[in-house]
Amino acid sequence: MTTDASPTEDAGPRTDGLDARLVVDRGTFRLDLRLSAAPGEVVALLGPNGAGKTTALRALAGLTPLTTGALRLDGRTLEEPERRLRTPPEHRPVGVVFQDYLLFPHLTALDNVAFGPRCHGVPKAEARAQAADWLERMGLTDRAGAKPRALSGGQAQRVALARALATRPRLLLLDEPLAALDARTRLDVRAGLRRHLAEFEAVAVLVTHDPLDAMVLADRLVVVEEGRTVQEGAPSDISRRPRTDYIASLVGLNLYQGRADGHTVRLDGGATITTTEDLTGPVFVAFPPAAVTLHRDRPDSSARNLWRLEVAGMESHGDQIRVDLTGELPLLADLTTPAVAELALHPGRTVWATLKATQTHAYPA
Amino acid sequence: MTTDASPTEDAGPRTDGLDARLVVDRGTFRLDLRLSAAPGEVVALLGPNGAGKTTALRALAGLTPLTTGALRLDGRTLEEPERRLRTPPEHRPVGVVFQDYLLFPHLTALDNVAFGPRCHGVPKAEARAQAADWLERMGLTDRAGAKPRALSGGQAQRVALARALATRPRLLLLDEPLAALDARTRLDVRAGLRRHLAEFEAVAVLVTHDPLDAMVLADRLVVVEEGRTVQEGAPSDISRRPRTDYIASLVGLNLYQGRADGHTVRLDGGATITTTEDLTGPVFVAFPPAAVTLHRDRPDSSARNLWRLEVAGMESHGDQIRVDLTGELPLLADLTTPAVAELALHPGRTVWATLKATQTHAYPA
């Protein structure tokens, strides 16, 4: 075991970074999550509403005690009920951005941000200077003197972010940190966030519903459903190989489960899909809606996958239209507006869908 | 003026639906917004943080008095300071979903939803039955007895939505109603929302930062910046013809301002873009990042637009990579992972970008 190994490359039991098993009982709900991250790593917790993401963050921050399990950060045990160890929240090097901000209503934006440094013994003037600095990075210099009630939703969230970062935590917890930000600010804050996290070599755990944010910000995604990890891995991996409906809809893929026999996958529903991968046994098959081509009449194409489907609905997506199709293989297809016009699509219309085998992606279930 | 005309097609001064000029002074901030909508229409307010969207909703709900202007709903004047008319919030047929929910902490989810009907004189048992019905539509039947503190963020927001819908308002105001919902629920709630709005023939005004939500849900977008409307129109229109940087980044387009002379647009920065439109004078030119093709070496292609650029950064977007390019025409390009691998892109690398004129879109500024 090499202690000098760069933390991210450490393959053995980690001594640096986060290593936790979080078990929390909350009435009928039970959270049971393994979570580890190397310094500098950003882990995103994704999951449907009520999956336990906020509960996990509270447990990491020390606000909700573990029922059992253990929590180690940088080699230090912060909590382990079995050994009756528990570091209180204020002694954990942890920063939290709460889902509803929880800015102190009686303090100005500046003093909210200066609060953490003050608690860590930084002299008042310096703490305020640091805070002003943070607010500047968030583009909020002109709102420094405002009380939280006079801030707009997005301004409040940026102040909350600055407040959490100002203590230079070793573990940064973010509950939907970008949800209320507008597109422009979001890009900036996102970039800034990455920059600061990299600077500090801190571990960051963030909860988000926005697949884009998760993909862009996180090195690794942990998908939680009903208090348990259902899938974990690099964003690209997960987006290509979703294992549950929730994840598939999250990353905007068509996902099917079936049984592979060479390049052909027979789906549980009866239809078959031809893939490039050569597999045997139970598999998942996924493909993006944009990979589907629709035709008015049966095409005479090289595409290996051809299905006759019916239009169930349409929704515009930016400058694209997402078409919901039913039939032997229910799927979503993304088309451009001219294409839709040309095909004269409308609900109830029958169309032919083709899909190149190279656009599909199959992997063992 | 035909009174029998279907409201959405009514071209004259509207008697049904919303017709408002909202002027609110808030210290240094001044909101001045014209807003009108026919019954059944969904208007989305988009704008950067602090643009005044929440302020506008509060004014519509009667929670913040107008400084001047007028507010009419279904032909009834709800507020007009000049004539000293003002209907208090409780007498306005308005439902509000607040940005931070404001669920009553002492009532269960069910009683929160039943609150509105009770206030409108519905007997207790019936109000609770209606509320149970709404919660069911939101997929929250099993959380009906929970107090707001025991709800997750997304659950809380769905309860808030149900609560606002339960009074069957003629004007529904939603401040980021879908922000905390997960992808799956979001689809359902979004669809349900559309359904209910259509049923009631109500006007809905929603604030959102999610361009997708805005595009999907709204019939018309109103883009607000610094308290004023900067652009207004159908989603497809706005996404194809953004008039400010904010809007362009919102819809994920590359946007430039320049002077057209036939099919050539000379940008303020010096570069030129060839377009299909034949225009003269000041114009905007926009194109989607996905329309850009990158090449390792100078290509010998038919593309009319060719620029030599440098890679400034990359971000993964689902299964795509967004490449940030600088040079004579700074732009964003979307590539697939294999394409990036093949081009061996990395920050600092020089590449050639091509763009077919058919992919651009020019319109008068």
Place this chain on the structure above:
Amino acid sequence: MTEQKSGPVPDAATGPAEVLAGGSRRRSGTPRFRTGVPLPLLLPALGGLVFLVLPLVALLVRAPWRSLPDQLTSVAVWQALRLSLITATAAAAVALVLGVPLAWLLARARFPGRRLVRALVTLPLVLPPVVGGVALLLALGRNGIVGRWLDSAFGITLPFTTAGVVVAEAFVAMPFLVISVEGTLRAADPRYEEAATTLGASRFTAFRRVTLPMVAPGVAAGAVLAWARALGEFGATITFAGNFPGRTQTMPLSVYLALQSDPAAAIALSLVLLAVSIAVLAGLRDRWMAAS
């Protein structure tokens, strides 16, 4: 340092980890928060508690335990106790009905002279109770500026009646309720009232169904203050309502009179009063004070 980090999992926590006390297992439920109480709060809190409880302990230690059984068998004591409980409860009810709206007015409505009104509300606290009783007589007595008219028009006379006791107690106790409820209302977020009005609630409904339940702990605290103050009220009661056994003689009046003739008996009576109020307060409180 290298040594320390190299173990797979360090055995001892190196930071200021808190070792849970042995009793931690017994706590049921999931505490929201650690139970360790910071010393800078604990010490003055305990100081305050000792300060308040010590005199009561002294009273207990020096109490004439032998004369207590005699006191307890006296019909007069039970009569006074009963009257005290009834009138204090009635006074607290009057204070609630009139005081909570007044507190709301002070906290939420804007009107000129609000500060003056608030100061006026506080005055019955400052007035020595006997003078308060005199003031009540001047206002509501047989010759009082309003009492004269109450008497001639409705035949109502308050002095020397049980109703008079309630009036005197409510007069002294209501300011406590008003001021403490106003404080709670001001600390409450008014946006919930706004949310209620958008759902069609009138301002009154919003108050009754949203604000009031949300500030229930504060209202309960105010009601407890008012009840306890009414239970101990002496000066205004005896001045305004007089002292007639079974009609206007409450426990504090009994205690005061006993003090004249038999101080030991007075202490015994006080202990009875205290015991009853402990029973009532400890019995009722958590149900009321439970946060929403």
Place this chain on the structure above:
Amino acid sequence: MTEQKSGPVPDAATGPAEVLAGGSRRRSGTPRFRTGVPLPLLLPALGGLVFLVLPLVALLVRAPWRSLPDQLTSVAVWQALRLSLITATAAAAVALVLGVPLAWLLARARFPGRRLVRALVTLPLVLPPVVGGVALLLALGRNGIVGRWLDSAFGITLPFTTAGVVVAEAFVAMPFLVISVEGTLRAADPRYEEAATTLGASRFTAFRRVTLPMVAPGVAAGAVLAWARALGEFGATITFAGNFPGRTQTMPLSVYLALQSDPAAAIALSLVLLAVSIAVLAGLRDRWMAAS
């Protein structure tokens, strides 16, 4: 119906639009809310106000205005008033320092017997003040269970000193502060304290810098209650601290003595006390009570 809808903009509002009163222009700033106050709140509020203020009005109407100038020129009055203000302020300060932590303990900490402790805290309210004074003597007097030891070990004797007045007033006034602050704390959202601890604040810092400012209106209300009660305190003071001019004779004691010989003078003295406390309360309050 068709007719009605066809006009471009109806001239008259058809719904229950509220026509603003003529005076609405004069309100400065942007009111958060309409100022119309619902009748079901306004009527009892006005009733409560009249009930509290009427006796004071009666006192003013019947006051011996002619003897007032005499009172105001007497040195003894000013001496007593000064002592009253000093001791009441000191007692309120003692109550704040000891009472706020106690309130926090009752509101936030979990410990067995909390309900009992809360009931115990309320007891000085219930105790007739004279008995309270006796209890204080039994505890802190020269022969008291603690006072004896204070005397022999430190040479401190509290009874019949100005410090004794402060002790007596604090004993009577502190429960008001504790109970009302506890109510406010319970109504406050504890998650802000959690947020503070994640920023490195100890529980004490979180309390001091987050919770306390957030519940400031409630604490201010409690302090006002305690101050006013201390200012009017009579029974416990005269029993524990005696009635020595300049040293322990506060205004209520002066009033009591005046009542023996010249009731008119007693009323005049009370009015002086009231005027001063109105001045103090109306002057200080809004700065303190301003919501954060």
Place this chain on the structure above:
Amino acid sequence: SSGDSDDSSKESDSGSSSKKPSGTVTVFAAASLKESFTALGKTFEKEHPGTKVSFNFGGSDALAASITSGAPADVFAAASPKTMKTVTDAKDAKGTPATFVRNQLEIATLPGNPKKIATLKDLTRSGLKVALCAKEVPCGSAAQKALDASKLKLTPVSYEQDVKGALTKVQLKEVDASVVYKTDVKAAGGKVAGVEFPESKQAINDYPIALLKNAPNAEAATAFIDLVKSAQGQKVLGEAGFLKP
């Protein structure tokens, strides 16, 4: 307390610590004695330069409670033998208390006596509102004695906690009459009218005075008690309506 005689001398020898009164005398006295004792205190200070009389006026019962709890008092002048008894029972008095004045009951009625009350029996007329002192306090037990002596049964509207309470009720016209002390009627000036009644002879209240055991300044205290008992003292007290013992 070491072998000094109770007699105090009025000689003013210089340097003699045990003879000449000096320092502060602390007198705990019933509130009804306020006027006369304050006057006597001034006299005492004039007669004995270097002394100061510090009064603590209050209800006799509260004063007694303070004294038995260790109050640093020299002299206790009570409004009833009963309250003095609590002090002597606690062995806090030195020697036997002496009665220095007595007080006699009188009926107090509204000015001008509109109800034409002339005798104690008139108080039992129906429709007449009467306030009595509670039996536990001196004026109450005295009134009860007088009523018992004349075999009258009187149900008042209130048993007041002290004589001032009873008097206030008449002053404010809340009752038509009450039974109080002569001194109180006198102190009230013209606000009430006094009606003497013969039965009051049967119920005269004694005011005892005593030197206290723990008196910090016994010499001066004894001198003050002597002043109270002296002819000069009796004159001042007599002017307030008190009777000689």
